Amino acid sequence: xxxxxxxxxxxxxxxxxxxxxxxxxxxxxxxxxxxxxxxxxxxxxxxxxxxxxxxxxxxxxxxxxxxxxxxxxxxxxxxxxxxxxxxxxxxxxxxxxxxxxxxxxxxxxxxxxxxxxxxxxxxxxxxxxxxxxxxxxxxxxxxxxxxxxxxxxxxxxxxxxxxxxxxxxxxxxxxxxxxxxxxxxxxxxxxxxxxxxxxxxxxxxxxxxxxxxxxxxxxxxxxxxxxxxxxxxxxxxxxxxxxxxxxxxxxxxxxxxxxxxxxxxxxxxxxxxxxxxxxxxxxxxxxxxxxxxxxxxxxxxxxxxxxxxxxxxxxxxxxxxxxxxxxxxxxxxxxxxxxxxxxxxxxxxxxxxxxxxxxxxxxxxxxxxxxxxxxxxxxxxxxxxxxxxxxxxxxxxxxxxxxxxxxxxxxxxxxxxxxxxxxxxxxxxxxxxxxxxxxxxxxxxxxxxxxxxxxxxxxxxxxxxxxxxxxxxxxxxxxxxxxxxxxxxxxxxxxxxxxxxxxxxxxxxxxxxxxxxxxxxxxxxxxxxxxxxxxxxxxxxxxxxxxxxxxxxxxxxxxxxxxxxxxxxxxxxxxx
Amino acid sequence: xxxxxxxxxxxxxxxxxxxxxxxxxxxxxxxxxxxxxxxxxxxxxxxxxxxxxxxxxxxxxxxxxxxxxxxxxxxxxxxxxxxxxxxxxxxxxxxxxxxxxxxxxxxxxxxxx
Numbered sequence: 001x002x003x004x005x006x007x008x009x010x011x012x013x014x015x016x017x018x019x020x021x022x023x024x025x026x027x028x029x030x031x032x033x034x035x036x037x038x039x040x041x042x043x044x045x046x047x048x049x050x051x052x053x054x055x056x057x058x059x060x061x062x063x064x065x066x067x068x069x070x071x072x073x074x075x076x077x078x079x080x081x082x083x084x085x086x087x088x089x090x091x092x093x094x095x096x097x098x099x100x101x102x103x104x105x106x107x108x109x110x111x112x113x114x115x116x117x118x119x120x121x122x123x124x125x126x127x128x129x130x131x132x133x134x135x136x137x138x139x140x141x142x143x144x145x146x147x148x149x150x151x152x153x154x155x156x157x158x159x160x161x162x163x164x165x166x167x168x169x170x171x172x173x174x175x176x177x178x179x180x181x182x183x184x185x186x187x188x189x190x191x192x193x194x195x196x197x198x199x200x201x202x203x204x205x206x207x208x209x210x211x212x213x214x215x216x217x218x219x220x221x222x223x224x225x226x227x228x229x230x231x232x233x234x235x236x237x238x239x240x241x242x243x244x245x246x247x248x249x250x251x252x253x254x255x256x257x258x259x260x261x262x263x264x265x266x267x268x269x270x271x272x273x274x275x276x277x278x279x280x281x282x283x284x285x286x287x288x289x290x291x292x293x294x295x296x297x298x299x300x301x302x303x304x305x306x307x308x309x310x311x312x313x314x315x316x317x318x319x320x321x322x323x324x325x326x327x328x329x330x331x332x333x334x335x336x337x338x339x340x341x342x343x344x345x346x347x348x349x350x351x352x353x354x355x356x357x358x359x360x361x362x363x364x365x366x367x368x369x370x371x372x373x374x375x376x377x378x379x380x381x382x383x384x385x386x387x388x389x390x391x392x393x394x395x396x397x398x399x400x401x402x403x404x405x406x407x408x409x410x411x412x413x414x415x416x417x418x419x420x421x422x423x424x425x426x427x428x429x430x431x432x433x434x435x436x437x438x439x440x441x442x443x444x445x446x447x448x449x450x451x452x453x454x455x456x457x458x459x460x461x462x463x464x465x466x467x468x469x470x471x472x473x474x475x476x477x478x479x480x481x482x483x484x485x486x487x488x489x490x491x492x493x494x495x496x497x498x499x500x501x502x503x504x505x506x507x508x509x510x511x512x513x514x515x516x517x518x519x520x521x522x523x524x525x526x527x528x529x530x531x532x533x534x535x536x537x538x539x540x541x542x543x544x545x546x547x548x549x550x551x552x553x554x555x556x557x558x559x560x561x562x563x564x565x566x567x568x569x570x571x572x573x574x575x576x
Numbered sequence: 577x578x579x580x581x582x583x584x585x586x587x588x589x590x591x592x593x594x595x596x597x598x599x600x601x602x603x604x605x606x607x608x609x610x611x612x613x614x615x616x617x618x619x620x621x622x623x624x625x626x627x628x629x630x631x632x633x634x635x636x637x638x639x640x641x642x643x644x645x646x647x648x649x650x651x652x653x654x655x656x657x658x659x660x661x662x663x664x665x666x667x668x669x670x671x672x673x674x675x676x677x678x679x680x681x682x683x684x685x686x687x688x689x
Contacts, residue, residue, distance in 0.1 A: 029614075030607045030642045037598050073634055102641060122644035125595050 019044040020066035020137060025054040025082070026100060027074050031121070035069060035100075038126045039133065051077030055085075058092050066137050068097045069119065072106055080109060087114045096140040098132065116140070152225040154202060155209025160232075163224030164276055167234040170222065171272055174236075180268045181279035182233035183287045184212065184248070187261040187297075189229035204252055204260055205229065211251030215244055232280055241266060241298050249297075261294075263287045267301040285309060312370050315354075315362070319376050322354060323383055329353045330387040331554035332405065334563050335525060335547045338539050345567040346545060347404040347438065350388040351554045352380065377410045382422065384408070389430040389437065391557050396432070399564055406438035406468050411445040414453050420460060434464030438489070442470045446485060457486045468525070472496075473513065483520060490517055494528025494548075501534050514541045578605050578688045586650065586684060593647035604646070611642050612684045621678065624662075624670045632670075633662035651680045 022039055025048045026032045036045045046061065048054035051074050058065060068086070072079035079099065086092040099110045102121040110118070116136050123129060150162035158166065171179070186192070186208065193201040205225070212231050216223045221235020238244055245264045252260045265287025267279045286301040322328055331351045336343035354362040371377040388407050396402050413419055427434055439460060446453055446469075457467055468489040473496035482490075492513070500510045517524045526538050529548030538546060552563065580601060584590045588608075597604040616635050624632040636659035643652040654677045661668060 028638055028642050030611050031645055033603075033607055034596055034645055037600070037603060038596075073637060102644070121641040122592075122647070123596055126598055 021046055021061060021064050022067045022069065022133070023048060023054065023057055023061075023065050024069045025049075025051075025074065025079070026069070026071040028071070031071070031100070031123075034123060035129070038123070038129050042130065043133075050074055051079075051082050054082060058086070058095075062091055065095050067133060067140075068095055069100055069133075070097050070115075071100045072103065072110075080106070080113060083110065083113045083115060094140070094144060096136050098136060152209075155206055155213075155225050157209050157213060157231065158222060158224040160224055160226050163222060163226075163232060163234075166222050167276055170234060171276075175272065178237040179272070180233075180235060180237050180266055181276075181283045182235065182267075183226075183265040183280060183283040184208075184231040184233065184245075185263050185265075185284075185287050185291075186229040186252070187263055187291070192260070203254070207254050208248065208252040208260070208262070211248040214251075215248055219244075226280075230284075232283075237268060245298060261297060263290050263293075264298045265289075265301065266298065282306075282309070311366075315367050315370060316374070316376070318356075319371070319379075322356070323379060327355055327357065328380065328383055328387075329355050329556060330384055330391065331556055332391075332560040333547055333554040334552050334560070335406075335545050336551055337544065338535065338546050339544060343546070343551070344570060345403070345563050347406065348560065349440070349547060349554075350384055350391075350405050350407045352384050353554075372410060372412070375412060378412055378416065381408060381410055381413055385423070385426055385437075389426050389432060392432055392436055393430040394557075395561070395564060399568060401564075401568065402433070402436050403564060404436050404438055404466070406440045406466075408470070409439045409441050411442065414441065414445055414456055419456065420463070423460070423465065424463060435466050438466040438468050440468045440470040440491065443472050443493075454486060461486050461488070482516070487522055489545075490522050490524045492524060492526045492543075497526055497528045497534070497548075501531075501537075507537065510538075511541050514543060518542055578608055578684075580605075582687045583608065583648075583684075586648075586687065589647035589649050593645075596645055596647070608646055608648065608684070609688055611646055611648070612681055612688065614639070614642070617678060617681050621674050624674060629662050629665045633659065633665075636662050648684070651677065651684075654680060 020043050022043045023046045024032055024035050024039075026035065027049045032047055032049075036047065039045050043066075046057055046065070048057050054068075054070075058068075070079050070082060074082070079101075083097055083099070086095065086097065093114075096116045097114065098117045098119055099106070099115045100119050100121065101107070101110070107118060116139075117132055119129060119132065146162075150158055152159050157163075186204065189201065189204075192204060208231065209223075209225060212223045212233060216233055216235055219235045219238055221233055223231060223233045226232045241264060245262065249260060249262050250257075252262060265283040265285065267283040267286065282301040282305070285305060286299040289305070290296045290299045329352070331353050332348040333351055334345055335347045335349065337346040352364055352368075354364075354367055356362050368377065371380055385407050388405050392403060392405055409419075416422075423437070423439075424434075427437055441453075441457065461467055466488045467486060468491050469485070469487045470491050471493045472490045473493040497510075499505050500507060514524060523544040524542075525545040525547055526534075526543050527547050529535055529538065529546045529550045531550060534548075535546060535550055555563075580590050580594075583593075583605075593608075594601065594604050597607060616639050620632060620635045620639065623635060636655055640652065640655045640659050643655055654673065658670065658673045658677065661670070661673075
């Protein structure tokens with residue numbers, strides 16, 4: 001009673017409460033009147049006395065009817081026919097229908113056709129009728145909400161959240177079915193976006209999604225669009241993923257055969273105790289191993305990958321301990337000035353090694369990319385800078401001379417607002433000149449946020465730091481850019497040197513580069529020099545400095561000192 | 577004019593009927609008035625006399641629903657019986673049962689005058 005009063009009161013405010021609309025299809029006046037009276041305060045009731053009438057009302061109120069109460073015996077049509085037609089028509093298929101009947105035999109058929117519930121005749125008391133109707137509307141609206149959010153609007157595939165829940169549900173009911181977690185990723189999707197436009201890219205996504213849905217339908221799995229161009233599939237184990245993927249790629253390409261490439265990572269038949277998300281992370285790791293490949297597009301997460309992942313995980317986990325226990329050791333590789341007949345030591349590059357108590361010496365090739373991925377590299381770089389400054393200071397004290405050492409400054413460091421202050425304090429704390437510490441900034445960093453990087457580099461140079469552009473020749477520097485960049489030294493990439501001196505290498509390329517460096521008056525260091533022949537050639541081309549195994553591998557500080565001692569007499573004689 | 581007392585005396589389950597009509601006496605009585613003047617009663621007689629048992633069943637079925645909802649028990653019971661026979665298209669003499677129904681209906685009309 002109180003409920004009814006408060007609702008009535010509310011409805012006197014304009015627009016305060018909008019009642020849900022219920023359509024009663026019933027030809028008997030008395031029955032119609034009773035139902036209307038039962039529902040009237042809570043709902044807006046619309047009535048129809050025949051099948052034709054009902055159809056007209058439904059079309060007149062598209063999307064407005066929350067529920068239909070349907071009598072089976074109508075003068076023009078049987079209620080079941082109306083129900084059947086409603087379910088076939090997309091405009092009315094989702095409206096819940098409660099059948100009014102005293103006919104037990106019709107019940108199963110009604111349910112099969114999509115009726116949600118029954119109200120028998122004679123009608124139950126008002127409260128019961130109202131409760132059934134309220135519950136039915138509630139369920140149906142919830143279902144619509146779920147349908148509205150469980151699917152990605154573009155492709156019609158599940159969204160991630162629902163996907164993971166349905167996948168978990170799948171496992172609950174199929175605990176013994178070997179099931180694979182799949183990740184499908186469109187190669188270079190951002191380039192498709194850029195080259196052919198968003199609309200085209202969307203069409204590719206829709207076609208891919210559709211094809212995935214069909215493929216998954218055939219094998220009894222489920223699929224979702226995980227993010228922009230990445231799809232997840234959870235399905236019973238398949239033996240032939242090539243056919244599976246080929247079908248999808250063909251459909252994704254549409255008329256533009258061969259334009260779209262999709263890579264597939266499979267985490268196969270794993271132990272279901274492994275968390276769902278982890279299985280997909282693994283499939284993703286597998287997929288990314290064939291990211292750039294034109295020949296392979298399917299990869300399985302296997303033992304080797306697992307070990308690599310576990311290894312990487314361990315390294316990440318033990319990083320802090322390694323820093324605390326000084327397991328990272330800074331090695332020094334000498335740089336030689338090669339213009340004179342007898343090359344002269346002119347500096348060194350600081351290179352980090354991880355001397356792990358159990359795993360032995362770990363190559364920076366393994367842990368640097370790992371730490372770059374998650375930002376730990378910042379801490380490691382600072383560690384190396386500190387150790388290096390201390391080492392330069394120690395040598396200065398011991399030998400009375402300075403060996404300038406270059407350290408790596410990672411891309412992420414360049415975005416650090418405290419970078420300049422940190423470096424300044426560090427150098428000052430060691431009692432060094434700024435020019436004693438050289439900073440190596442990788443070529444590709446310049447191309448990312450060039451303006452900010454250039455401004456930071458300028459500030460560092462103004463203070464007195466020497467800037468070396470690392471990995472020159474491996475990236476995409478344009479000549480134009482190099483001529484305007486604030487650089488003191490160009491470091492020619494090791495891989496570049498190796499290629500040039502290989503069988504099919506082109507020495508002329510190298511010569512051109514040295515000419516450019518000469519024109520710009522920027523000295524050049526060649527990295528990775530391994531043979532006397534390379535040294536001679538580089539010298540002839542006008543290379544200033546060389547670093548590489550020909551002279552020495554990177555050495556611990558104590559071993560590096562022998563190069564300083566060899567060099568000392570020349571320094572002293574020069575001083576005299 | 578119909579009253580609750582008269583209906584009760586007729587044998588209707590007034591409390592049940594009233595409850596279904598959201599306990600509104602006027603509304604309940606109005607619906608009973610309407611129901612007893614439904615031409616379906618006479619249609620039932622004519623249709624069955626013509627031997628159209630299928631249509632006869634439809635009419636009886638509808639009347640059964642209405643009388644059940646209004647809890648007009650004596651009418652409902654008679655109609656239910658004939659509806660069951662008609663559902664199975666039973667070949668029998670329906671005249672007596674139909675006359676009994678009409679008599680009950682007429683009894684109510686008399687009460688309403």
